[in-house]
Amino acid sequence: MRTALFLIVSSLLIAETPISFGLGEIPQRKWFIEVQKNHHDHGEIDSGIQLTLYHVHRTSSSSNLLVRDEARVQSFNYRRSILKSNTKIHAASTTSSNGARSTSRSSATAASTVLANRAKANSVGGGVDIGLNPGTSIGVANYYVKMGLGTPVNYYDMIVDTGSSLTWLQCKPCAVYCHPQAGPMYDPSTSTTHKYVTCSTSQCSALEAATLNPPMCSMLTNWCLYEASYGDHSYSIGYLTRDTMTLSSTSKPTLPGFVYGCGEDTQGLFGRSAGLIGFARNSLSLSAQLAPKYGYAFAYCLPTTSTPSSGSSQNRTGILTIGASLSYNYTNTETLANLAVPYQFTPMITDPDDPSLYYLRWTGMTVSGEPLNGVPPLRYRETSTIIDSGTVISRLPTSIYTALRDVFSQALSTTYQKAPSYSILDTCYYYKPKTSTTNHQKELMMKMWLGVPKVSMIFEGGAELQLGPENVLLEVTEGVSCLAFSANSDTNGIAIIGNHQQKTYRIIYDIANSKIGFAAGGCD
Template sequence: MPANLYFFFPYLLFSSFVWDCSGADFGGGSENLYVKLGSLLPTPVCSMPASTGYERSAAIRVVHRHGPCSSSSQPTKAAIQILLEDECRVNSLRSRISKRVLQGQTLLPAHDGRLVETGNYVVTIGFGTPKRDMTVVFDTGSDFTWIQCHPCAAYCYPQQDPIFDSSNSSSYLNVSCNSAECSQLKSTAGNAPGCSSSTCLYGIRYGDQSYSIGFFAHDTLTLTPSAVVPNFPFGCGQRNRGLFGKTAGVLGLGRGKLSLVSQTAQKFSRVFSYCLPSSPSSSTGFLKFGEEANYNSFKFTPLLTQPDAPSFYFLDMMGISVGGRKLGISPMVFSSAGTLIDSGTVITRLAPSAYSALRGAFRQYMSNYPSAEALSILDTCYDLTGYDTVTVPKITLQFRGGVDVNVKGILYGSSPSQICLAFAGNNAPDDVAIIGNKQQQTYQVVYDVARGRIGFGEAACT
């Protein structure tokens, strides 16, 4: 380690833009869903599928970071705390897209700057030679991959896996400060994160003041035994603080040049997919890389790009149906601010008028159930104490190309006395809409970046 590394680190921690932040079983007919209330509530038991298929090439098991299937074994978070953290992530994400800056504050000149905490899903992958398994958050809203590295000691947060020691990896190599790659890092960041002696450094601060700073390096990344990525660029974090739970870091699946998707373009053709299970606290899904034959049966909608946020995945949303009836919402409501799909956001956010229409129709269908107080950002809640099963209207999100996504994640809550509609309204019409991971559950969502499309396959991990 360069002798002056820790002397340099404080200068990376500029004042950044900040927001003040402190599954279900379904059945039913064509227009309704019958939801077992118990399937919405936390459980301490991990439900593993009899045949996982994770042994196949480039397929990795996905679990919820706060659920019993996670090796991090964190206590289950209160529903309201997850919602508060989710709102912080959304606010920070919007600020980056719209480039809003509060008076007296500046954006940190580094890679992606958003909250990683919330209802995130994790995967376990290997770093180094010989490989060391690390459990990381996977995030379509980030480009840069990083993990904590020895010797950070007092500058690391507690994690479940042993901290990665680069000196034990025969394939580890720091990136030179004068290299083209370091320049690429600077270009992507918008400003030079810095150098220590001849070693390139990176710096990331997220929206809640979490951060990671360290060496920009290369090493072997092992996704599965048959899917190995040599010389993968990543951050070897020496100073790391924040709400990352007990994970080792972040796996960036955005569209930027340094993301895993771009770095493995030749191997996996810039195609990946995931399936998030209907019961995130107790069951598992998967993350896959590369094309599959069954994608031919999927429904695809065009992948859009917003010039101010080229790493994000935008879709063209066209409408919403509730109980089989399309709501009278003008397509301009969806197109004016745009709609992105994000693996790290929990609750779907809609334009105020679109949410108002959805809420009104949903409340009409649910008028026979007793109402309850709002739960944080969720304002349509019910006291379902004493109910074993509830009937809810089917909600369908409609995208360009005739793609209809019949949402399974309709309800959210941690107590029978407060179960809520799992959608929220934006504060302003020009706030970007976001399709959260709650509404993506059980679908295999395919990100085909090379062909400019996103696909949906039903019942992939029920």
């Protein structure tokens, strides 16, 4: 077996075409061992995909999970600052060494529009429900699915991420480093349908818009290499490849030729997952690649645990749905009737600096029906706001967070004793009221829930997330709950609606029609 060393360049390098490398061409950042591998060359609209979701209420590693959550938010801040900087550079530059120059930002926006229009024109429908599992069992604070890959198919634990475009997973022979993962590692040499993507393809060229890093090219094989890097210094580096993808072990719907990254150098805060599934608005995302088959829409419901009064800590189930028709409808479990999901819709906003993320226009916030003191309506509207499945705790601009924290503290401080801050959460209380004599934890938490004011987040068009105590509080240790919001004080920071606030809602991302919808009680 022949081997050669190829250099992986800085994630901030910008290039218009894939870069080919030989030894010693550029100062060293990281060596990537490229191995010559044996590999195989290798209409109708389906109803869709639907899988079951689970959620774990709390684990002993809550503090570590919150630290990782903060790292993700800083990654968004970093990404936003880089994109804004690139926009200024591109705006100032009208030509390049190759003549007229088009930026990856405008290309990404155009690609997203083309995909959406194509989905409308095809009038595709249907969908498939997919099982979504608790990320805490693999060391992450979000949700994952079992994704099948290869022929014959094997299944891998993949994090669902609406903030990422490229899907990637760890692959043998893992030439540099792979983090420990749950279950076996994908071995492309055992799949009869696996193929490497070459450097001249449109998929290779699309990598810069998907990852913010230029594609690279192997001089030895002409295979396309990718680098997915994140602001928290996590990254995955490897080959862009194709294989048959399967999302449901029951109905076995497949997508031949699914394009993804086969990582042989992955390090960072990925827990014990095999990799990430990208659901952002980009041509390489899973949702975009499935759009011709199922429609350019997906929905999910993130569950929460049983209420304290039930005396049970059993996990409830949730659903990830891929497909336009199935995302808009559900089957009543008692009557078996097919019913429309009662969504409240708000426009899906496109940020020209970063068109892949799901922006929406925030217009207000209330506590117990009253607007937050000292926060004018314009403050919400001028705040860039995204909804994200991978962020746990919602982040708010400091001025809005401070107003929310103050009114929340006023509601609880007269009855409950303040507890120390916990990781990124600075407003925490002990369950046990100052005057209580009982030590029954579930009873105490239920009483606290009854005293928690209802918080509502309101969006353009009247769509509203009405947050109950399970969305407002986070139990961090036994006997202590904290306000499940935090401030994002970064000057380039954005407001982020995290998955803790999304729980129990069915949320649809209708990319084809540029709208986001919320339906209460979607996990029931």
